[in-house]
Amino acid sequence: MKVGAVENVEVAKDTVAPRKGFxxxxxxxxxxxxxxxxxxxxxxxxxxGTAKQTLPFATQFVRFRARFSDLPTFVFFVITNSIICAYxxxxxxxxFYNIIRSVAVKSRILLAFLDTVMLGLLxxxxxxxxxxxxxxxxxxxxxxxFAICRQYGYFCSRISGSVVGSFLAVVLFxxxxxxxxxxxxxx
Amino acid sequence: MKVGAVENVEVAKDTVAPRKGFxxxxxxxxxxxxxxxxxxxxxxxxxxGTAKQTLPFATQFVRFRARFSDLPTFVFFVITNSIICAYxxxxxxxxFYNIIRSVAVKSRILLAFLDTVMLGLLxxxxxxxxxxxxxxxxxxxxxxxFAICRQYGYFCSRISGSVVGSFLAVVLFxxxxxxxxxxxxxx
Numbered sequence: 001m002k003v004g005a006v007e008n009v010e011v012a013k014d015t016v017a018p019r020k021g022f023x024x025x026x027x028x029x030x031x032x033x034x035x036x037x038x039x040x041x042x043x044x045x046x047x048x049g050t051a052k053q054t055l056p057f058a059t060q061f062v063r064f065r066a067r068f069s070d071l072p073t074f075v076f077f078v079i080t081n082s083i084i085c086a087y088x089x090x091x092x093x094x095x096f097y098n099i100i101r102s103v104a105v106k107s108r109i110l111l112a113f114l115d116t117v118m119l120g121l122l123x124x125x126x127x128x129x130x131x132x133x134x135x136x137x138x139x140x141x142x143x144x145x146f147a148i149c150r151q152y153g154y155f156c157s158r159i160s161g162s163v164v165g166s167f168l169a170v171v172l173f174x175x176x177x178x179x180x181x182x183x184x185x186x187x
Numbered sequence: 188m189k190v191g192a193v194e195n196v197e198v199a200k201d202t203v204a205p206r207k208g209f210x211x212x213x214x215x216x217x218x219x220x221x222x223x224x225x226x227x228x229x230x231x232x233x234x235x236g237t238a239k240q241t242l243p244f245a246t247q248f249v250r251f252r253a254r255f256s257d258l259p260t261f262v263f264f265v266i267t268n269s270i271i272c273a274y275x276x277x278x279x280x281x282x283f284y285n286i287i288r289s290v291a292v293k294s295r296i297l298l299a300f301l302d303t304v305m306l307g308l309l310x311x312x313x314x315x316x317x318x319x320x321x322x323x324x325x326x327x328x329x330x331x332x333f334a335i336c337r338q339y340g341y342f343c344s345r346i347s348g349s350v351v352g353s354f355l356a357v358v359l360f361x362x363x364x365x366x367x368x369x370x371x372x373x374x
Binding site for chain 2: 066129130142143144
């Protein structure tokens with residue numbers, strides 16, 4: 001009977017093998033995507049956080065200077081991107097655990113849940129920043145808001161690139177959540 | 188043998204009954220939340236879409252007037268809220284189907300997937316609009332953007348309320364997705 005039991009386990013392993021390999025591949029892709037997303041959010045936070053420009057002319061009392069902290073939305077953007085970068089680096093541990101133990105389900109569900117929360121946070125920060133960047137580029141004649149990019153060209157190119165990096169991370173988060181869903185459903 | 192089979196089904200029905208009642212309760216709550224969210228998004232779209240204010244003074248050439256279509260972000264906001272309201276009304280059919288057939292799983296997963304897409308869209312529209320509303324309220328002295336709310340007070344109260352309604356719908360969407368996840372996992 002003991003021998004029979006062992007044989008049964010062997011057979012089960014053989015049947016499960018390709019599925020297990022597929023899940024391991026997904027886990028490795030998950031790990032790589034997390035690293036790329038962490039780099040994208042870190043880059044966004046840095047590009048936005050270090051963006052400043054001082055115009056080459058000044059009056060006696062005023063120096064014309066643009067920094068990200070002039071606009072509260074950008075402060076929110078930098079903080080959110082930093083939080084999400086930290087989360088992504090920490091989540092690498094759990095993601096690595098999923099590569100080793102490819103049958104784990106609860107850790108995948110936990111990650112998918114946290115990913116969804118972070119996706120919401122990142123989407124809101126990126127959209128708000130995009131709305132302000134659009135305003136900086138084109139201004140709004142109806143509200144008498146001036147397009148500051150006409151003067152602060154370098155500053156604007158930095159903040160635009162920063163928002164793009166953040167939206168790249170949003171797309172990666174969506175893929176991560178979908179991959180988690182697929183891996184759990186193949187359980 | 189036939190009698191035995193029928194008895195088995197009876198026993199299974201008895202065991203599943205409380206779980207089925209719980210799922211039916213969730214489905215009914217799902218239906219109610221969808222109606223509330225549809226009203227919230229419809230109200231947001233209407234409040235924003237009809238918000239306009241003309242100041243009681245005018246020069247010979249200029250009439251001072253604020254409308255939602257003056258700001259592209261608000262146009263995006265109105266369109267998104269309308270789309271999501273239409274989606275919610277349509278999704279009531281599927282939600283009603285879930286109440287009747289409480290064992291359905293695929294229709295729940297489909298709904299949860301569509302809900303997540305709509306949640307992303309709504310979050311981005313609401314955040315972008317919130318960033319602009321904040322700017323309208325407080326302006327930004329660094330960028331020389333004037334707080335238009337000092338003049339257009341009524342217009343501003345309308346657009347602020349509109350954003351609040353949209354964020355209420357965001358919270359309801361999150362609850363809907365969580366409830367779908369619970370209902371599917373209790374399968």
